[in-house]
Amino acid sequence: MPSPAPPAPGLTQDGHASSTHDATASAVSRLDDIHQQLAEIYAELSPQLKLAAGYVLEHPLDIAFQSIRKSAAAAQVTPSTLVRLAKRLGFESYDLFREVFQSAVQSGPVELSGKANQLRSLASQTDDQVFLDVGDAAxxxxxxxxxADNQGRVREAAQMILAAKKVAVVGFRDTFACAYHFAYVGRIAMPNLHLIRGLEGGLLTELDHFGEQDIVVAFGFEPYCAETVKALEITRLNGVKAIVVTDTLRSPLVPGAQITFNLANATPHFFPxxxxxxxxxxxxxxxxxxYGPDQLVDNVSQFEQRMRLMGAYVEVD
Structure with missing residues (x-):
């Protein structure tokens, strides 16, 4: 449960000064705890609390800076429902609950390369609105x-993968492309990555040899594939830790995951x-x-040498 009285930014629990980086990391961690708790209990909430939880999960900035009445109106619930949700998560008041969001969102996004602005400038010189809309969404x-919070999750996910004995990679239908790319590129450096295909009813057989020393990386966006949910159920029963890449913390893939990436996937295109x-x-x-061992770099070099020896690449003069 999160602390009902989180320390002020820049202070440790005992009141001593800490670095801005530590304060930011602590605030983000507390917000992650709230998100993870909501994802775990979402299915068992009442309809009104589900509306409130959904709004909290998807609008952290608004929760941080809006009044409780404005947030309640936007979530289509009463202010007392937001108070009940905060108390369900262990907070003595809604104000203490909101302080976690206010502290966390003070860490702004990591700046992207200036190339992004150059590309937008080039794109704006055309009159193809569909093309521009796809670009804006991308x-x-x-x-x-x-x-900043995803930067921390990426580092944590990499550490989990490096420490695992075996890594199962799961994604079906639209996200099979994600799973295949992760497994194909990843295996060049880390041969312990295994793409799970689940062909001809073989999902259970493929996953049966993964256990407590292993992890599963699962991809799934709405509409969620039943096979992906089943794969996570199987691996969870075997003690396999999960890294989940999905589109909302209300996703059925989230419960039980050690790390969850909640990605934006909006687009004018007809598919996410x-x-x-x-x-x-x-x-x-x-x-x-x-950050892995030197052997990973050696594996990449050896892979390239083998491919060239086999004539896998076409040389360009």
Whole structure:
């Protein structure tokens, strides 16, 4: 349960001064605890508390800076419902609950490269509104990924992957592309990554040999695949820790996960975008190679040498 009286930013629990970085990390951690708790208990909440919880999960900035009445109106509940939700999470008052959000959102997003602005400038020179709308959505989705709290989660996810004996990678239908990319690129450096295909009813057989020393990385966006939910149920029963990449903390993939990435995937296209998920994959795998043992770099070099010896690449003069 979160502390009902979190320390002020910049102070430790005993009142001593700490660095701004430590205060930010602590605030983000407390907010993560709230999100994780809400995701765990969401299914058992009353309809009104579900509305309140959904708003809290999806509008942290508004919770931080709006009055309780304005937040309640936006969530279509009464102010007393928000108070009940805060107390359900262990807070003595709504104000103490909101302070966690106010402290956490003070950490702004990590700045993206100036190349993004250059690309937007080039795109704005056309009159193709559909093209521009897709571009705007793509930049927004990636911008929401590169935040201070996600930076911490990426580092934690990389550490989990590096410490695992085996890593199962799961994603079906639209997110199979994510799972395949993660497993294919990741195996170049880390041969203990295994893509789970679940073909011909073999999902249980493929997952049965994963246990407490292993982890599963699962991808799933709405509409959520029953096979992905089943895969997480199987691995959870075997003591496998989970890293989940999804689109909302109300996702059925979230309960029981050690790390959850809640990604934006909006797009004018008729199907949810996987751009932010692919970008996240690249960030996690890069972190693994950067902070893993030297053997990972050797594995990449040896893979490239083998591919060239086999004639897998076409040389360009």
């Amino acid at each position: 930049f927004d989705n990636i911008g929401r990924l590169f935040t 975008s996987i751009l932010s998920a692919i970008t996240l994959i690249e960030a996690i795998l890069a972190e693994c190679v950067a």
